[in-house]
Amino acid sequence: VYRLERPPVQIYVDVNDIGDLHRIEKDDATGLILGGNVTLAVAKNTFMKFSEDLVFQHLRHMANHVDLIASVPVRN
Known part of the structure; x- marks a missing residue:
C-alpha cells in the first residue's frame, strides 16, 4: 500500500x-x-541442515x- 499524499x-x-545480506555462516x-x-x-533448509549437530538441535x-508462520510464496 502506497501513501497517496507523498510524491x-x-x-x-x-x-x-549485496553478498553479506545472503550470508549463512556457522x-x-x-x-x-x-x-x-x-x-x-x-x-528453514539451513536450520534442518545444521540441526544434525548436537549444539544446534x-x-x-x-x-x-x-511452516506455521507463512505460506510458501510468502517465505520466498
Whole structure:
C-alpha cells in the first residue's frame, strides 16, 4: 500500500547483489549467522541442515515453526 499524499518514489535501491545480506555462516563461538535478505525457505533448509549437530538441535524446532508462520510464496 502506497501513501497517496507523498510524491512518487524517485530512486529504488536493489539489495539483491549485496553478498553479506545472503550470508549463512556457522561459527562455534557465535552460533549461526543469517544475513538479513535470506528467505524463510532458505533459513528453514539451513536450520534442518545444521540441526544434525548436537549444539544446534534446537534449530529443528525453529524449522518446524517456519511452516506455521507463512505460506510458501510468502517465505520466498
